Amino acid sequence: MTLIDDDRLFDAEPRARGVARALYAGIRDLPLISPHGHTDPGWYARNEPFADPAQLLIVPDHYIFRMLFSQGVTLEELGVARRDGAPVESDGRRIWRRFAEHYYLFRGTPTRLWFDHTLASLFDVTERLTPLNADAIFDRIAERLQDDAYRPRALYERFNLEVISTTDSALDDLRWHQQIRDSGWPGRVIPAYRPDAVVDPDFEGFAANLDxxxxxxxxxxxxxxxxxxxHRQRRQFFKRLGATSTDHGHPTADTANLMPKEAGMLFDKVRSGKADAAERALFRAQMLTEMARMSVEDGLVLQLHPGSWRNHSPAMMDRFGRDKGFDIPTRTDYVRALKPMLDAVGIEPALTIVMFTLDESSYSRELAPLAGVYPALRLGPPWWFHDSPEGMRRFRELATETAGFYNTVGFNDDTRAFPSIPARHDVSRRIDCAFLARLVTEHRLDEEEAHEVAHELAYGLAKRAYRL
Known part of the structure; x- marks a missing residue:
């Protein structure tokens, strides 16, 4: 049995499939540029073996446990820690068995693609995961994880990563990044400045965070x-440890451009805790423009990830905290929302703002036209709920005709699930090759040009956009 097919995600039409194969052959072995993600820098600093298959592949991955929770499996049963310290499942084998019993739920999802790719390419598994073979596959993976070749640094090298960026709070001391540097290991693991805890008045502990x-x-x-x-000082600290970008997870894309006196008065009210909801939203909007101005000064690329109603379930937030699968996309405005910031810095040639969306309806209507004219704007790749084959196809179809390829920034994997990184890049490369092959077979693009574009989408655009 072949767990993953060599022609997966390519067109069923023979000519287009042949062109896609040729394009993919030219880029499949390019190094991976991972300019935005959420892996733990402590993994690379300590370089210790991963605990077991469940802790590596299931417990950190909210794509997995949100689906299982929707079908009645509790997060406690999957080993996800509770905020109150109450006991949860700690037996990796039991977690793995429970996952195997429900693996059928992922049919047709990108998670299934990523997971099968990981099993096949990293652990030489040749059969689909089922309850019957769950123990045998668990044992195989557990045995491999004790081998030095499966420690974090070795996997970084095996995955052909050229650079990987973590996402780190503005309050983080970055000790793991410093330890990586001091170790002499040549792997490039860099931080990204994430200031949400000190720019969002609704973030828990905001006043204490400012202190x-x-x-x-x-x-x-x-x-x-x-x-x-x-902020300027912290940004410089992050830069000294390799950061090339900032990242901002705001509820909306709203920006503001207040006069300095107005901004100071607003800050005083927010700082005192007396600001109402509209004033707190205005402060977030102003801080995006301030962060963009600072990016003009220091060269850090600004990434904006708006449009997620985070922690939609207060009960789950109370029990498990943030990032537990209860973040839901919302409609997002960009044309009006970004105008104050674009009025201030949108035509600055030294600035790069990478815009993401969870609202696909905005691609052709708003984002592609904006990125197709403002020098500072670039379109981030399909994100979160849309980093799927269909989501990637829709992005290329809706954005390319107005923004082209070169106002986008390639791919980033945006994951906590370290072993899935090669699989995610592989899906992106295959979808892009299939899209380019269609343009070639429709005589809209020369095949020689398609090879150049494929290389850019897989490697060059991300490296340049993120100044790596």
Whole structure:
């Protein structure tokens, strides 16, 4: 049995499939550029063996446990830690068996593609995971994980990663990144500046977070000017440890461009805890523009990930905390929302703003036209719920005719599930090759040009856009 087919995701029509094969052959072995993700930098710093198959492949992956939860499997049964410290399943084999019993739920999903690819390419599994073979596959993976070749640094090298960026709080001391540097290991693991905890007044502990920001920078974060200086200082600290980007997970894409006095007064009200919902939203909007201005100064690429109603279930937020699968896409406006920031910095040639969306209806109507004219804007790849074969196809079809290929930034995997990184890049490369093959067979693109574009989409665009 072949778990993954060599022609997966290519066109069934013979000529288009042949062109896609040729394009893919030219890029399949290119290094992976991973400019945005959520793997733990401590993995690479400590370089210890992963605990067991469940802890590596299931427990960190919200794509997996949100589907299982929807079908009646509790997060406790999957080993996901509770905030109150109450006991959860700790036996990796039991977690694995429970996952195998429900693996059929992932039929037709990208998770199935990624997981089968990981099993086949990394652990030489040749049969589909079922309850009957679950123990045997668990044992095979567990045995491999004890081998030095399956430690984090060895996997980084095996995956042909050229660089991987983590996403780190503005308050993080980045000790793991420093330890990686001090170790002499040549792998490139870099941070990204994520300031949500100190720019979003609705973030838990916001006032205490501002106090902490002042403590670690020596800046007076009780006042607007000192608060901005604290951000500048932290951004420079992140840059010294290799950061090339910032990342912002806001509920909307709203931006603002207040006069300095107005912004200072708004900060005072937010800092005091007396701001209402509209004022807190305005502060988030202003801070996106401030972050963009700082990016003009220091060269960090600004990534904006708006449009997610995060932690939609308060009960699950109370029990398990953030990032537990209860983040839901919302409709998102960009044309009006981004205008204040674009008025301020949108034609700055030194600035790169990478825009993501969870609202696919905005691709052709708003995002592609914006990125197709503003020098500072680039379109991020399909994200989160849409980093799927169909989502990637829709993105190319809806965005290319207005923004072209070169106002996009290639692919990034945006994952906590480390072993799935090669699988995710492989899906993207195959879909892009299939799309380009269709343009070739429709006589809309020369095959020689398609090979150049395929290389750019797989490697060049991400490397240049993120200044890597």
């Amino acid at each position: 902490r920001l002042g403590e670690i920078t020596g800046c007076d974060t009780g006042h607007w000017a000192g608060y901005l200086d604290a």
